[in-house]
Amino acid sequence: MNVGDEITFINTEDNRKTLKTEIVNIYKYKSFKELYADLPLLKCGYTKEDI
Known part of the structure; x- marks a missing residue:
């Protein structure tokens, strides 16, 4: 996977x-544990409602 690649996720139930x-960035x-210590949760795919 590289920056600029597209990924399509498919719901397995439908x-x-x-x-x-x-993909806009690769970390x-x-x-x-290291990722969560370094990046804010909002950059890890969480929303404000999740936090």
Whole structure:
């Protein structure tokens, strides 16, 4: 995967429901613990309602 690539997620319960996304950044960490310590949760895919 590279910046600019598109990914399509397909709902396994209803394959008519899809979500198309584009990779805008790539972050590499040795673990999720390191990622969460370095990046704000909003940059990790969470919403304000999730936090």
